[in-house]
Amino acid sequence: MSNDDQPPANGPFEGPEKLLEIWFAPSAADCPDAPAPGTPGPDGGKFGLRKVSRAVWEEMLDIVKCKILSVVEGMEMDAYLLSESSFFVSPHRLILKTCGTTLNLLGVPRILQIAREHADFPSVYRLFYSRKAFMFPERQHGPHRDWRAEIEFLDNLFPNGAAYTVGKVNGDHWLLYLTAPSDNSFGGSSNGSTAPSSPQVPPHDIAAETEADASEVRADSPVDEPPVSVDEDNIASDYTIEILMTHLSPQGRAPFFSKDPPAETHDTSGADALALSSEIGINNIFPSHITTLDAYSFYPCGYSCNALLKWRPDAGENPARSGEGYYTIHVTPEEGWSYASFECNVPLPTKPTDKSTSVPDLKTLIRRVVDIFRPGKITLTLFISCEDNDATEEEEGESAVETAQRAFKSALTHSSRRNGGEGAASSAGLYKRTDKINYEFGGYDLAFASFELRSPSSP
Template sequence: MTGQSSSQKVGDAQYAVSVTDNTQAETMQCTPTCSTNGTHSDGYTGAFEGPEKLLEMWFAPTCSAAICADPGAELCDEDQDQWSELRSGLRLVPRAVWRDMLDLVHCQVLSTLCNEHLDSYLLSESSFFVYPHKLVLKTCGTTTLLYAIPRILEIAHRYLGATCAYQVFYSRKNFMFPDQQEELHRSWEKEVAYLDTHFPEGSAYMIGKTNRDHWHVYLCGPYETSLPGMLDDDTTANNSAEGSPLVHALSRTSSRSTVHSLIESSGVGSSVPHAPSDTTVEILMTGLDPDRMRAMYMGGASSLEGSLGGKAVERATGIAAIYPDSASDSYLFTPCGFSLNGLQGDGYYTIHVTPEPHCSYASFETTVSSDSAIDLNSAGGVKNLVEQVAAVFGPRSLTVTVFRARGDTVSILAGSELSVDVDGVGKNSVMAKTALLSAATDEDTVPPAFAPVVGYKTVDRVLYEFDHYWLRYAYYVKAD
């Protein structure tokens, strides 16, 4: 693509975008090549594979535990912005290094959006998010996402000193056109075999009906250590709030016996730090309403390719109203297709749309609980979100997954620092112990069932209880 570079600021975020002028309206019909974004999908005929491959790799349990281990790491001019002084951990990796990694996946960076907590990259095929301690890479089409794993491990070793991943998640919906994928991604069995070579203790699952839409997920970890200073058996080293054995274990489990044992046996006094909630909601949609999808074609909501066209789509479709207080970075493709990354606080959301009628697909993923109306930890909040998203796309069917950490530390740590002086005999020590035990027990309960979604009937429901996460899965079809 040809275009001019520019910088824009939206809300509390700043981003760089590539804008391509296009003043001629395109007819809204499917073309033989469903993606002309100059990447791996060039020449891909017949249909475009919308369902994404999603990889999430953690190298520490919290942001502040991820300290850059490369003394020579410096941000170059390209990486300088208003958040430069706040970057740490993986956010100090130069953008050129990330682009090199993305070449292995066959993706290109279209634009970036940043705030004080994380960096997002809008890709030619989906999205990439970088926190100090973890990254999330989501790619569609015939991209080769898993081939990035060795390179990501090398980058984490250089910049964090990580000896391994702290925990890993890989997931995807069943493909529409599996035979079109590169060899590695043509079957779930091949993907799992490849993942097992890097993560021997990983576990693979297929969730949902084998003869209908279903979802694959691979989990690994969390492990005891991955970074220098994170504790294994040595309880005398690194007893800061982030590195203490108590806090490290609280991030990994909320078992009453584990918490009780740590409080009773630890000889370390520490303040429990704040940690963000770890809840992710995905809404994956097929059979999109053709009338609603007209906005996703060049000449529909806009005749401008790129970020200007993307903003027009946000306004025309109601997408902008889902998280009105967020900063967003969106892109309208030629001849059709739409992508968006949004940031709000320490959370992100992302949308990707393939509007062609014979392969229509849209994904919506979020970690943002904006208010009581969209509370990702409540059935009502998830219902409100699903109905709002479904109203934008009008899908015939949709899959909803809610992934939530067990014993989420957000409630344990809420609003104040609890001093855990295990050798103390005062009232504060007893109250701290009681609060920790109570919060851990209360939080580790079965998440509420999905509420009915207006206009849809539930075809499939699954609840998984993993060692460290809860997963709720539901599949809906449009009611007659």
């Protein structure tokens, strides 16, 4: 059922989100009250920013102009589903992602105050703010009406920021503002070098570890078998993939329109959204045994979900060893301004394993997400940290971003060799690449690419 011919009275809705990520320390282990590995922390295991109460966050979100719908508490982070997107809180970091006409940046001063008063963080370690170009910039408020105004707002708060426009200024592009690490704490320096945030399993080891976690314990293995050792010279300390999609197909949009008026409680919307997630394949993006999904269906249309992903079996046991990540999806399905976004911070393998219990490789994940929505245009970004931009981690002779670019192209422009690909209606091979850009920042590399559907006459 589609309500495309009944647009909301308030006009178009701005789907593309404002994404704010603030780090107050390089890792959870650097929090002033971080517990020793293997020991329970205070307040039921919560420390750092996770000690902040929901009521305090709600007061901050009132400034931003959005509300908390529900929350999932994980081993290492809390995932808040909002009336306009998502909010993730880790001990040392928070991620605020909001859509519509929310005032994301206006919440920053209050966030800084909360961090000082409740978590003993006197300053910011690093800050990132990014967004896709707005569809309707004239509908925004405050500093969000103009990129230059957003830059000026952030420059007034942070003396070491830098702003970038990535992609076509008169087409699909992505805007980024980031600060260099603070040079007065945590060993940061003004040249932009970034200490690893948390030792993590290299991407090629992740699939094997999650597979082992899903299988039964071997008879010759003790139940408390120690975690797999980590190669400290091969660390992916921060990894974020975004898939931003517009011009969704009719088949991709239709499931996100509500058939019935909402019930009196949020419970029905949540239950309906979880059923929809299973029906259209969102539940299958990552293995179910590592996924805790929270979802919400809006009336008359729209959908949001957060998922916490326990991609290491020892997640939560060592503040210096991250093992839990997230993904989040948000959908605005109206025909004139349809949009869907997917974001995930689990470092993905570069090679497929063909095992349903494994974390998907990057190419497989892209196909699974794109096959749900069948967009006309796609923007992909992979933001990955490295110890030194002159010594980028390499995979078979390729830099991490070049490996990602190859996966982007293979996922969308090459037909699958497997029978039916990811499904009988796989979108593999339907797209052409329209932009490819690699950036090197202080301590971070970025792979940016845009794709659009091939016309019937295209080769």
